[in-house]
Amino acid sequence: MVHTCVVAGCRNRRTPGTALSFYRFPRDPERKQRWIAAVNREGWVPNDGSRLCSTHFISGKQVKNPRSPDYVPSVFTAAPLSPEMKEPGALEILDKQEARVEAANALLFLQGQGRPVVEVQGQERHGEGEDKEKEQQAIVEESASSSLSTDEDDDNSVSESKKGKFAQTSDAPINFDDMLKALKKENQALRESVDKMSLSENSLRNDAEKVKFYTGLPNYFVLETVMWLLAPHMDGMKNVKLSKFQQLLLTLMRLRLDLRNQDLAYRFGVKIGTVTRTVHRMVNIMSSTLVPTAVFWPSRAELRKNLPAALRSSHPDCAVIIDCFTVPFEEPVSRGAQQQQRVLPVSQEAGTTYSLLKYLIGVAPQGVVTFVSRGVLGNVSDKSLAEGCGFLCKLLPGDVVLASRDLDIGESVAARGALFRIAGGYQGEAYGRPDSSPPADTSSEMVSVQRHVERVISMVKQRYAMLTGPVESPFTTASERTSNLSTFDKIVQVACALNNLCISAAPLE
The missing domain is CATH 3.30.420 (Nucleotidyltransferase; domain 5)
Structure with a gap:
């Protein structure tokens, strides 16, 4: 697709063999608005196909570091045409040379890497101008590539942010199947670790010592039996935060460890009022359901049989x-x-x-x-x-x-x-x-x-x-x-x- 620069008076376009780069307008609203203001076209709003050529940046490319002068395009006076369309004159070369020297000075000052580059003298413009231009161009490119992020949004390359963690410096192909398996294995390990640290049914199911510590009951089978006896009587309890098992576990922890309501509220991620209501309701249910089942006066025959x-x-x-x-x-x-x-x-x-x-x-x-x-x-x-x-x-x-x-x-x-x-x-x-x-x-x-x-x-x-x-x-x-x-x-x-x-x-x- 052929793109033409949107700057008024700039006729640069992307053609085969061109050395220019063309950039999309930024997605960041604030930076995008600054670009639109720099273009200075009254009533104009860019679309997805709008592009800005690299000649409008001091270093010849956009830079995504807000401290860089090329964070926003700034070269718009007498915008030069591409080499394919027009051969630049001597004055244009000197203006571009001075602009790059200023950019190099600004970059070095921001980075604190040394003294500012000596400004090009007028008498050097014709004899030593080309050597200075090459030297300053090398400084600008080295500084920009070493410390400033230049994630170009150019259509010719994939954005580094899109590559993410799968980006590779070598040309070797990425084995996405192996990567997917590794991620699934890591995800499973994290889930198991979270379940083990949490106070859930899975974390107590195969850990009798944990059940005994938190509930006083000897194993998970007894805890599950108690839950089975109480569950039908908990249907009328409206508590969107805690499940039935969590309500029973919270109450048993209150009795077993004598934890304060604030502590239990932190552990279960609820408010203190929820803990208080849960404990009182569960105690009432266990008193009317569990106590008659487990605390009763045995018959004389049973007493004499097992005396x-x-x-x-x-x-x-x-x-x-x-x-x-x-x-x-x-x-x-x-x-x-x-x-x-x-x-x-x-x-x-x-x-x-x-x-x-x-x-x-x-x-x-x-x-x-x-x-x-x-x-x-x-x-x-x-x-x-x-x-x-x-x-x-x-x-x-x-x-x-x-x-x-x-x-x-x-x-x-x-x-x-x-x-x-x-x-x-x-x-x-x-x-x-x-x-x-x-x-x-x-x-x-x-x-x-x-x-x-x-x-x-x-x-x-x-x-x-x-x-x-x-x-x-x-x-x-x-x-x-x-x-x-x-x-x-x-x-x-x-x-x-x-x-x-x-x-x-x-x-x-």
Whole structure:
């Protein structure tokens, strides 16, 4: 295609054998507007076929460095014709020589490579003009090629920006098939690396240690089973940011590692309010779905069938081993005007004072939690807690209730036709006070019973650090108007249910 220079008065055109270069107008809007202003054609707008010849640049070519004088065409006075059309005169040669000397001086000044080139003297114009012109032309070409980008948009060559990373200096052909395979392999490696670092199903599927660290569950199969139980009840939850699996994982991480909401918000890329709502909703779902499935009172037949050898001879009718434990919380719990008037027990840790919540827990001889009460203020007696939490209703006539210390519930248990036995004295976990010393006839089997509940409680607290407290105040208020259970009461029950799903329960030895 033949192109003609768009400059008014310039008749240069691309013909076979011409040494001129023809350039498109730049794509950059600002630079393009400067070119249009330099052409100075009133009301004229370039199109895709508009070209500007190289004679309108000081160095004879365009330069894409904004600091270069050839970033915008500037040679328009008496634009010379191409050599094929007209032989330039002596005055035109001298004008072009001086222009190139000025360009060389400007380039050297910008680059700081040396002193400016000495200006051509008038007396040298005829004798030494041609030698100076060659010298300055070499300086200009060397400077422009060494430090200034000259990515020409000429139709005769492919732009270097279009070649990109596939450009080669040799004439060897590019094997695009091998390059495509290498890119696919690199892409796959990057995907695997991102999946491994992320908290997704794929990153946990084959990593039991990671599952255990973040959720407290022994392996991915148990986590998947929990997800299968909860998924049908999560359909009504509208959360476009987190998937069902992410909502469960976020909640388990909150219970397991006791991470703050801000930390979880950063990890999952959501707002703090989303984390708070997700945890409360998931705890409610697990409390109504998972707890009845995993925390239940076994039948007498099942208890006797799997009764550990330590109790078969001494207490074959043992139904449960009970104890109380406490958890500190930040602010007093609102349980009614009568309870608010009581003096709250406190726990002092590192100079900070906390109130206490007390829970009654029942553990089967096989090592699973079979009963968890709701939390009450720590100054409530063990007897009041046991009689008011619904524990006594689980007992059948003839059942034996074991405890490691005197909970003062013997008469209440006897009223149900059951028998309350103290396995032996030790420092109770709830208060840290020494009880009466063990009787002389305490056997090794009874020593195992003494520490059985303590091991289970410690296991649950170690598995879910949130149970160690102090509990934040939003979790200690009643979660529903129709329920007297706070969100933290449900969290304690959920933690016990999840502990029962683990294979690392603590059976009697």
